[in-house]
Amino acid sequence: MELDNLDIKTLTLLCQRGRMTWAELASQLGLSAPAAADRVKRLEERGLITGYSAQLDAEALGLTLTAFIAVTLDQPHHREGFLAEVQATAEILECHHVTGDDDYLLKVRCCHTRALEALITHRIKAIAGVVKTRTLIVLSTVKETQTPPLGHLKES
Amino acid sequence: MELDNLDIKTLTLLCQRGRMTWAELASQLGLSAPAAADRVKRLEERGLITGYSAQLDAEALGLTLTAFIAVTLDQPHHREGFLAEVQATAEILECHHVTGDDDYLLKVRCCHTRALEALITHRIKAIAGVVKTRTLIVLSTVKETQTPPLGHLKES
């Protein structure tokens, strides 16, 4: 059940062009279309590929404001409510439990500073147990990819 | 050139299932397949959809370690080299210029703590101008989506 270099190339190509046809993929891999489709199917079944997604331009959609919010929770019994609210809030794209001074790090996206204010004061700070937040506004984004590094898997 | 509710639903559906067929999409929208395909094509041409991507399971690929690294740069003339290195490093998934005590916030992903150590000491701290880094290790991830909030666009 190891990954060979063609599998890695497959993953790389499908991260770049998620809707490419099997024939296109196959020609890049030097295989026939059914063979390429088989490989992709296997990668899906193994859980390495979890799905496919359209990539949207957040700015074009009016989501010009991105921020990271560090959250401190006072008591562990407040966690459940916090996590539920995080899941229910579309503006919260990511929520990680992290080491350091704060407990959670959120990545959020919204349209205005006013919307950010509403998000922080009416949603996040309204959650029971949230005792402190610290917000970092994103001024510009240099790089933003979802494609994980695959170099460490290469054989030979 | 406004977005109607069908466009928003289209974006939502394509974020969830990026390889769905036009016929599937059309039935969810209550349209014919060519009409749905036309709408998607227009969304692509307008730049709202920038592409499609396979979603990979980072853990299944052995990338069990995620971290955020805050970087402080001492002088503005070092920026160019820093940005180039960021682009060239696959382990750095994101790099944002942020407000606050530090200049940049990186999101990185790698396999071990050893790989993280190598990344920090041999790549990031090796860049001219990097005077300070502060690392937050991700203990667990509660939520991690790429799909931006679209509720603010809904009409009626």
Add this chain to the structure above:
DNA sequence: TCCATGGCCTTATTTTAATAGGTGAATGTG
């Protein structure tokens, strides 16, 4: 040596995508 397995090939069939042509509602204009 022989058999089983796995990955790939080619071919055939089914499904999907792309294209063309036409209809009706909404809009703007003589």
Add this chain to the structure above:
DNA sequence: CACATTCACCTATTAAAATAAGGCCATGGA
């Protein structure tokens, strides 16, 4: 008010892609 234009959509057709079937060959184990 009549008319032309535009736009989004439809259906029908054609081209392309996905899927399924059957066979080949290399690899590994009994």
